[in-house]
Amino acid sequence: MFKRIKQVAIAASIAAACLAATLPAARAAEEQFFMLPDYRVGPYGANGQSFYGGFIDYLNYVNMKGGIDGVQIAWEECETEYNNAKGVECYERLKSKAQKAPGPIHTMSTGISYALVDKSAADKLPLAMMGYGLTSAVDGSVFPWSFPLVTTYQMQASAIIKFLKDKNGGSLAGKKIVFLYHDSAYGKEPILALEAEARLNKYTLVQIPVAHPGNEQGAQWQRIRQEQPDYVIMWGWGVMNMTAIKTAQKMGFPREKMIGSWWAGSEEDTVPAGDAAKGYMSATWNVAGKGVPLIADIEKTVYGAGKGNLKDTSKLGTILYNRGVSAAVLSVEAIRTAQAKYGKGKAMGPEQVRWGLENLNLTDARLKALGATGLLPEVKTSCDNHEGSGKVKMQQWDGTKWVPLTDWIEGNKQLIHPLFKADAAKYAKEKGITPRDCSKEK
Amino acid sequence: MFYRETGQFKTSYAADQQIFPIRQDRIGIMLLLVVAFVVVPLVASNYWFNAILIPFLIFSLAALGLNILTGYAGQLSLGSAAFMAVGAYAAYNFQVRVEGMPILASFVLAGLTAAGVGILFGLPSLRIKGFYLAVATLAAQFFIVWCLTKFPYLSNNSSSGVISVPGIEVFGMKFDAPQERYLLVLAIVALLALAAKNMVRSTTGRAWMAVRDMDVAAEVIGIRLMCTKLLAFAVSSFYCGVAGALYAFCYLGSVEPDGFSLDLSFKILFMIIVGGVGSVLGSFLGAAFILLLPIFLDIFLPWLSGVLQLPFDGATVSHIQLMVFGALIMFFLIVEPHGLARLWQIGKEKLRLWPFPH
Numbered sequence: 100m101f102k103r104i105k106q107v108a109i110a111a112s113i114a115a116a117c118l119a120a121t122l123p124a125a126r127a128a129e130e131q132f133f134m135l136p137d138y139r140v141g142p143y144g145a146n147g148q149s150f151y152g153g154f155i156d157y158l159n160y161v162n163m164k165g166g167i168d169g170v171q172i173a174w175e176e177c178e179t180e181y182n183n184a185k186g187v188e189c190y191e192r193l194k195s196k197a198q199k200a201p202g203p204i205h206t207m208s209t210g211i212s213y214a215l216v217d218k219s220a221a222d223k224l225p226l227a228m229m230g231y232g233l234t235s236a237v238d239g240s241v242f243p244w245s246f247p248l249v250t251t252y253q254m255q256a257s258a259i260i261k262f263l264k265d266k267n268g269g270s271l272a273g274k275k276i277v278f279l280y281h282d283s284a285y286g287k288e289p290i291l292a293l294e295a296e297a298r299l300n301k302y303t304l305v306q307i308p309v310a311h312p313g314n315e316q317g318a319q320w321q322r323i324r325q326e327q328p329d330y331v332i333m334w335g336w337g338v339m340n341m342t343a344i345k346t347a348q349k350m351g352f353p354r355e356k357m358i359g360s361w362w363a364g365s366e367e368d369t370v371p372a373g374d375a376a377k378g379y380m381s382a383t384w385n386v387a388g389k390g391v392p393l394i395a396d397i398e399k400t401v402y403g404a405g406k407g408n409l410k411d412t413s414k415l416g417t418i419l420y421n422r423g424v425s426a427a428v429l430s431v432e433a434i435r436t437a438q439a440k441y442g443k444g445k446a447m448g449p450e451q452v453r454w455g456l457e458n459l460n461l462t463d464a465r466l467k468a469l470g471a472t473g474l475l476p477e478v479k480t481s482c483d484n485h486e487g488s489g490k491v492k493m494q495q496w497d498g499t500k501w502v503p504l505t506d507w508i509e510g511n512k513q514l515i516h517p518l519f520k521a522d523a524a525k526y527a528k529e530k531g532i533t534p535r536d537c538s539k540e541k
Numbered sequence: 542m543f544y545r546e547t548g549q550f551k552t553s554y555a556a557d558q559q560i561f562p563i564r565q566d567r568i569g570i571m572l573l574l575v576v577a578f579v580v581v582p583l584v585a586s587n588y589w590f591n592a593i594l595i596p597f598l599i600f601s602l603a604a605l606g607l608n609i610l611t612g613y614a615g616q617l618s619l620g621s622a623a624f625m626a627v628g629a630y631a632a633y634n635f636q637v638r639v640e641g642m643p644i645l646a647s648f649v650l651a652g653l654t655a656a657g658v659g660i661l662f663g664l665p666s667l668r669i670k671g672f673y674l675a676v677a678t679l680a681a682q683f684f685i686v687w688c689l690t691k692f693p694y695l696s697n698n699s700s701s702g703v704i705s706v707p708g709i710e711v712f713g714m715k716f717d718a719p720q721e722r723y724l725l726v727l728a729i730v731a732l733l734a735l736a737a738k739n740m741v742r743s744t745t746g747r748a749w750m751a752v753r754d755m756d757v758a759a760e761v762i763g764i765r766l767m768c769t770k771l772l773a774f775a776v777s778s779f780y781c782g783v784a785g786a787l788y789a790f791c792y793l794g795s796v797e798p799d800g801f802s803l804d805l806s807f808k809i810l811f812m813i814i815v816g817g818v819g820s821v822l823g824s825f826l827g828a829a830f831i832l833l834l835p836i837f838l839d840i841f842l843p844w845l846s847g848v849l850q851l852p853f854d855g856a857t858v859s860h861i862q863l864m865v866f867g868a869l870i871m872f873f874l875i876v877e878p879h880g881l882a883r884l885w886q887i888g889k890e891k892l893r894l895w896p897f898p899h
Contacts (some may be wrong), residue, residue, distance in 0.1 A: 119727040128753075139856035139859055140856060140859045140860055140863065144856075148856065177839070178839065178856075178858075178859040178862075181801070181857075183793060184792075184793070185597060185835075187591070187592065187792075187793060188593075188596075188836060190841075191587065191588045191591045191592035192588055192592060195587075195588065197588075202803055209701075210703075210797060210799070210800060211704065213703050213795045213797070214793045214794060216705075217705070218591075218793050218794065218796070221717075283690065283702070283797070283799050284701035284702050284703045284797045284799070285701070285796075287690075287700060287701050287702055288700060288701050291700050310687070311799065321797050441856050482824075507713065522700065526705065529637065529705070529707055530705070530707060530708065531707070531708065
């Protein structure tokens with residue numbers, strides 16, 4: 100027996116040695132390297148497949164169209180299983196490859212991004228957290244390397260309140276709103292914003308937590324029935340969303356009065372809930388469907404050439420797929436912005452990509468040129484504002500697909516951004532960071 | 542031939558009772574320590590420090606803690622991750638709330654806090670045993686995670702419940718670079734492992750083993766069950782607590798309560814089952830196996846499928862990796878149910894006779 104194990108061990112070590120020899124593969128000179136700490140297995144694997152499928156499809160699409168002004172994009176995936184420790188391992192494994200000419204890192208996981216905020220700053224690698232992650236990183240003076248692009252949980256909550264206010268003739272005074280949330284970092288982020296809005300708009304806020312994973316919500320909805328709220332805002336995740344929608348139906352709460360966050364607004368949440376989901380609303384920062392020219396073009400170009408990343412092509416045009424494409428569009432545009440300043444047709448170094456992310460100006464005209472009109476809101480970042488937009492759309496599930504209800508709605512920046520500033524200042528104090536002076540950045 | 546104790550005579554009790562009675566073992570362990578403390582920091586890359594060596598040492602410590610409780614004292618526990626969480630959050634709070642608190646003191650206090658919580662959740666062990674006790678420790682797992690989420694005070698009123706630890710400074714020296722953090726972790730782990738090794742050879746350890754083998758008999762010969770069991774819980778939780786503090790401060794840098802889930806507890810339990818229940822060495826071997834094998838497969842399988850031109854994409858490789866990992870665990874458990882530590886022991890026995898068995 101011992102002998103056999105010895106053989107196995109020898110075989111394994113030889114294999115490892117061969118592997119080590121092949122690792123430092125030479126790369127072409129002008130190449131931008133994206134590390135993709137993604138997840139395709141594990142509890143949230145389905146979400147990751149759609150998101151990273153869209154992301155990689157767009158990178159392929161750019162490469163097939165000649166790259167970013169001639170600079171080809173390379174990437175390497177690493178499976179994180181949505182696990183923080185594995186995410187850090189992936190980051191450490193890929194970072195040496197990315198140090199020369201990195202693309203923004205997208206982890207699609209709040210936990211992993213939290214763990215990477217300090218590490219990526221120390222290694223000087225730009226970290227993007229689109230709609231998740233450490234929201235106080237909006238303050239770029241404390242977090243030069245982290246970009247919670249497009250919008251944050253707090254701004255989203257504020258935008259939802261604004262949407263409800265408009266729906267109620269401009270006032271929410273005397274209304275009662277239940278906040279049903281996943282009892283985790285993710286679910287608790289918007290509470291401060293909702294409380295601040297409650298003081299301003301004079302509505303009553305009732306907070307009801309749901310323990311992970313949330314596949315049994317009888318008690319919570321019983322309470323909701325007693326409270327008789329005007330609206331339920333839901334910060335759900337995974338199986339919790341489907342359960343909430345079904346339980347609401349069972350308890351007779353109208354789904355037209357339920358509004359989910361953008362993690363509670365994808366096909367993965369509504370399709371399993373069946374009929375119960377009809378009328379359910381959610382926020383989103385990108386639209387679904389193949390109606391956007393870019394998505395249709397990706398299908399034609401990339402899938403036509405047999406280079407598509409998705410095995411299950413029915414996922415094309417879903418919310419999360421389109422979100423992956425949107426994230427890739429922003430990343431590539433940031434590199435383009437950097438190239439415009441530091442030299443077209445060259446691979447951009449970390450500091451240059453960071454500059455590109457910080458000076459991104461994605462206008463509707465530019466989106467139109469990309470064929471992405473209406474796919475995502477306009478984004479204009481600066482040192483003060485790493486978020487760049489703060490706008491979301493409301494969408495409603497009509498039983499078969501998501502239908503956009505509104506135009507882009509911006510949250511109350513005057514109310515919410517000071518919260519980020521205060522939080523960032525506290526972070527800077529705890530960590531001993533001296534904030535940059537944003538007025539000196541150009 | 543080389544590994545033979547012939548001719549090594551013990552002339553004093555001290556010599557007879559030392560940790561490694563065979564000279565070759567002493568030389569071996571010395572070499573190992575020299576390699577770990579001197580050679581590794583000189584040659585290893587940042588990837589090795591951050592992604593492999595530091596987590597390996599931290600999980601070894603946690604596995605060692607669980608091994609004391611489960612392997613030596615025979616009390617099955619599913620709450621190790623929760624005790625790590627207590628350690629991580631306690632260290633953070635001591636560090637943030639007490640001005641000028643030395644980090645090492647924070648670690649010790651974190652361990653003591655975890656020990657206190659461990660004693661509390663160890664109380665049911667006085668009445669229930671085996672699987673029923675495992676269920677009782679599950680309560681610790683869920684209660685502690687719930688508690689850390691519920692009370693914002695514990696995470697210094699962070700709006701998300703996630704804590705982000707301050708930098709490490711010992712005696713005015715900053716521990717920023719990966720190798721410095723590695724050395725700090727290594728020193729703590731080596732010290733605690735030495736303490737554990739001595740503890741299990743002492744009266745305390747013998748009492749634990751007596752309780753494990755048959756608690757009625759142990760009681761009859763005069764071992765106080767309550768003290769012994771609770772002490773095992775306290776020591777075990779202390780180790781897990783320090784591991785948790787290191788996990789937060791030296792490894793991830795930021796942790797959330799959900800990170801210390803039941804999955805992590807099971808992972809630590811698998812480490813001691815694969816490594817060897819009731820063995821200090823087994824804790825290290827098990828941690829290495831459970832942590833390093835997936836990483837190895839993760840790198841090796843895509844490379845293999847690339848060389849052999851197999852039509853696998855990233856997701857398939859990840860699935861295959863899980864299957865291979867599971868199959869290897871089963872393989873080892875069938876071949877050697879007493880874990881890797883036992884394999885090592887068998888190897889040593891064979892070496893003694895080599896090259897002339899019989």
